[in-house]
Amino acid sequence: EADIYQTPRYLVIGTGKKITLECSQTMGHDKMYWYQQDPGMELHLIHYSYGVNSTEKGDLSSESTVSRIRTEHFPLTLESARPSHTSQYLCASSHGSLHQPQHFGDGTRLSIL
Amino acid sequence: AQTVTQSQPEMSVQEAETVTLSCTYDTSESDYYLFWYKQPPSRQMILVIRQEAYKQQNATENRFSVNFQKAAKSFSLKISDSQLGDAAMYFCARTQGGSEKLVFGKGTKLTVNP
Numbered sequence: 001e002a003d004i005y006q007t008p009r010y011l012v013i014g015t016g017k018k019i020t021l022e023c024s025q026t027m028g029h030d031k032m033y034w035y036q037q038d039p040g041m042e043l044h045l046i047h048y049s050y051g052v053n054s055t056e057k058g059d060l061s062s063e064s065t066v067s068r069i070r071t072e073h074f075p076l077t078l079e080s081a082r083p084s085h086t087s088q089y090l091c092a093s094s095h096g097s098l099h100q101p102q103h104f105g106d107g108t109r110l111s112i113l
Numbered sequence: 114a115q116t117v118t119q120s121q122p123e124m125s126v127q128e129a130e131t132v133t134l135s136c137t138y139d140t141s142e143s144d145y146y147l148f149w150y151k152q153p154p155s156r157q158m159i160l161v162i163r164q165e166a167y168k169q170q171n172a173t174e175n176r177f178s179v180n181f182q183k184a185a186k187s188f189s190l191k192i193s194d195s196q197l198g199d200a201a202m203y204f205c206a207r208t209q210g211g212s213e214k215l216v217f218g219k220g221t222k223l224t225v226n227p
Contacts, residue, residue: 031213033213040219040220041219041220042117042204042217042218042219042220043204043206043215043217044217045214045215048213048214050213058214059209059214059216090158092158094213098213099146099165099208099213101148101160101163102160102213102215103160104150104157104158104159105157106155106156106157
């Protein structure tokens with residue numbers, strides 16, 4: 001099992017709230033990723049980081065933001081949640097060498113009412 | 114857009130039998146990596162197998178093997194001696210633009226019947 005942890009697993013919250021989804025890994029991986037996955041659909045990359053203080057937007061536009069202050073921690077924040085943000089969010093990490101497999105967390109299922 | 118296509122939304126197989134999941138992709142690159150990931154219900158997505166495009170030899174991992182046809186841009190997954198624990202969503206993915214970014218297919222839901 002990969003040592004990457006996401007909290008909370010499930011979150012139901014009202015519109016307009018600020019939300020932070022946590023992701024931590026204990027493998028010392030330089031690279032970390034956030035994906036958005038709607039039910040029965042493919043994963044879409046929304047953010048990634050190749051190291052501390054490095055963050056980039058992914059292919060799918062997202063109103064969320066991320067930070068990478070520590071190697072092991074890659075939180076995702078929504079400043080004002082909306083129903084359109086309802087989805088599953090998956091965090092992943094990989095070793096620094098090129099094209100290493102990504103290790104995934106359990107995901108956070110987010111529902112905005 | 115560079116896409117990954119899994120044409121089988123759902124597949125089923127009898128326990129102990131063999132099943133093949135299909136995947137095709139679009140790319141203009143010569144060097145890239147291909148992956149199959151497994152996502153069991155409410156559990157972590159895990160790597161099943163990885164293939165480097167410049168290697169002609171098909172990757173194998175125990176009961177899992179791939180049929181990689183580079184010219185046809187095809188990357189199918191064969192599961193032999195299927196087990197109940199193989200039931201999951203299976204996603205095909207490829208690296209994008211020489212980077213670590215992955216492009217995923219829509220997935221195939223595999224059911225294993227006892």
